[in-house]
Amino acid sequence: MARRRILAGGISQESHSFTPVRTGRESFTITAGADALAKARGTNSTLGGIIAAADTVGAEVIVPTLFRAQSGGPVEEGVFEEVLGLMCDAARRGDFDAIALPLHGGMLTPSRHDPEGVLIAALRGIVGPEVPITAAFDLHAHVTPGILGDCDLLAGYLTNPHADQGATGERAGRAALAMLEGHLKPVLAHAHLPMLTLGRDRTDEPPLIGLHARAAAAVASGAVADASIFNAQQFLDVPGLGQVVMAYGNGEAEAARALVQELAEALWAARAETIIQYPGLEETLARATPGRTLILGDQGDRVAAGAPGDSTVILHALLERGNGLPAILPLTDPDAVAACRAAGIGATLTLSVGGRISTMMPPVTLTGEVIAAAEGAAFTYAGPAEAGQRALIGPYAVLRVGPLHLALTAFPYSYLDPGYFRAMGLEPADHAVVVVRSGYHFTLNFAALGECVTVDTPGLSSYRVAEMPFTVARPFYPVDDIAFTPEAKIQPRRTFQG
Ligand SMILES: [Zn+2]
Structure with a gap:
């Protein structure tokens, strides 16, 4: 044959x-x-x-x-x-x-x-x-x-x-x-x-x-x-x-x-x-301590669900209540990436970041040092999910603001694998708080690094679906009360x- x-x-x-x-x-x-x-x-x-x-x-x-x-x-x-x-x-x-x-x-x-x-x-x-x-x-x-x-x-x-x-x-x-x-x-x-x-x-x-x-x-x-x-x-x-x-x-x-x-x-x-309610951001962040890694899934801004990845909700909370703990927060912001790349590694600059598409909280103005900036990076998923899969990160920069590492990218990523941060020169295990733009999937590939918690935050991928402008998908449960067999x-x- x-x-x-x-x-x-x-x-x-x-x-x-x-x-x-x-x-x-x-x-x-x-x-x-x-x-x-x-x-x-x-x-x-x-x-x-x-x-x-x-x-x-x-x-x-x-x-x-x-x-x-x-x-x-x-x-x-x-x-x-x-x-x-x-x-x-x-x-x-x-x-x-x-x-x-x-x-x-x-x-x-x-x-x-x-x-x-x-x-x-x-x-x-x-x-x-x-x-x-x-x-x-x-x-x-x-x-x-x-x-x-x-x-x-x-x-x-x-x-x-x-x-x-x-x-x-x-x-x-x-x-x-x-x-x-x-x-x-x-x-x-x-x-x-x-x-x-x-x-x-x-x-x-x-x-x-x-x-x-x-x-x-x-x-x-x-x-x-x-x-x-x-x-x-x-x-x-x-x-x-x-x-x-x-x-x-x-x-x-x-x-x-x-x-x-x-x-x-x-x-x-x-x-x-x-249908469930996720734990609150404040109460979860209060549990962060040095020497262990808490990985926070930003429920309201899950790039893994199609959200833009530019929400500043957790960034505001980290700046106000981060207790000086080392943290990584990824943010989609092409203008900030361009500014960092133009300034160059080692430069100190003041930027207004995030909050352009996700407008639940305003952009954040902060001053930091550019410690990495490049046209892009490639890496391989450590897995277990998608193990061996090659992935690319487009233009990016890392801005160090005290104990906070802001991972700025021109395009949105969900950070389902620690490899994303490592490709930008950041080791998640060295940080007490690591934020990802995913609700479930990150828990597989980050499980070995620390505790994974998805927190209830507002945003385009929040499960408060009754507040979303559905026009043709309704009626559906739980927004509508429908008799159905x-x-x-x-x-x-x-x-x-x-
Ligand atoms: Zn899926």
């Missing part, structure tokens, strides 16, 4: 509807061809998992292009169209047997609420009904009816904080290969729930741990081929925002339908449990299927 070939690639980013920032091409790490394979092989990434599935059976993976960026504002139209064009050109060449896409699923462009659905529909239109198309999505994807209709199998992360990127890619890759061999005929059952999870939605604690255990048992027993529970990114003002529970039977749908019905009912019943549906087979 000829060697199987899998087409993989696309664009992966999570967007936020309520930030004026747009994510441009310069925010993406772009790889293609042999370079993409070399960089992803063996890493805990969705493309790494697709490659691992292919390697197991000696199949080849073709990557026309892969654009990856951190969360942020909607992606500029031209960037998405560039990727769409490259992927469609590759699909038209037809020199492959199946498609497996490493995407996020929660992206926006200024004019599209479902660009991943546009990409998948375009590929389906080119390859027709017979070529398997699978995809690996983040657990926070916005899964639309269009995606479910055009994809043969969609695999979502099963962990939050996310640790199974590679395993998710492997599920998508293996499913595409199994379809080619005739071992898998996916039949989808799915349910949509008009609700958001807001804080108690880790998969290693109740209520989600029990639902995932139930789904995993159904997969392990062979009753269903695959199952995912998608907890949407909360800041997408899109039609149909909510939870999607789904499972694939192999050739028959009843076991998948029954599982989805059970899981959807359990998740809807547990909706109040998925979960119902699992079986996806009709595509009429053009044999």
Whole structure:
């Protein structure tokens, strides 16, 4: 038999509807061809998992292009169209047997609420009904009816904080290969729930741990081929925002339908449990002491959820109540970076920083010494999450203000890994307080350094969603009081299927 070939690639980013920032091409790490394979092989990434599935059976993976960026504002139209064009050109060449896409699923462009659905529909239109198309999505994807209709199998992360990127890619890759061999005929059952999870939605604690255990048992027993529970990114003002529970039977749908019905009912019943209040900033900061490291997740300004990373809420608190403890605070401020780079390392200067897009607290004026400044830096995630993944930091500068190290960057970062700070010459372990722009995911890669606490702060990624300007996503729980009964549906087979 000829060697199987899998087409993989696309664009992966999570967007936020309520930030004026747009994510441009310069925010993406772009790889293609042999370079993409070399960089992803063996890493805990969705493309790494697709490659691992292919390697197991000696199949080849073709990557026309892969654009990856951190969360942020909607992606500029031209960037998405560039990727769409490259992927469609590759699909038209037809020199492959199946498609497996490493995407996020929660992206926006200024004019599209479902660009991943546009990409998948375009590929389906080119390859027709017979070529398997699978995809690996983040657990926070916005899964639309269009995606479910055009994809043969969609695999979502099963962990939050996310640790199974590679395993998710492997599920998508293996499913595409199994379809080619005739071992898998996916039949989808799915349910949509008009609700958001807001804080108690880790998969290693109740209520989600029990639902995932139930789904995993159904997969392990062979009753269903695959199952995912998608907890949407909360800041997408899109039609149909909510939870999607789904499972694939192999050739028959009843076991998948029954599982989805059970899981959807359990998740809807547990909706109040998925909402929590985070500890306050003041009380948490008061626990900081020398000799240990307290890592603070800024809940209100999570770049990991698409916020801009320029909030000064914690900066104000550190300056007023930091007790002289060594601290690192990262801040997005391109003008401050430019000023520091122009002044040069060793210069002392007075700057007004932050608070441009996040306006809950004003900019902070401070005087400090520039101790690092550069055009950019590259580093490798220590992991465990995304271990081995290469990342880039654009223009940056470090300003020392007494015991405080202000890590200024031209672009926003979520600081999911200590490697970000080390790339700028700062050792997190040497500081009593380290601030990151993430709510969950940093806890995996910072766990070895100290205590990780996400603090309740105001901002664009605060879970006070009732205060956000949703226009099309509502009604949903908990903002709206809705009468709703979960119902699992079986996806009709595509009429053009044999
Ligand atoms: Zn996610």
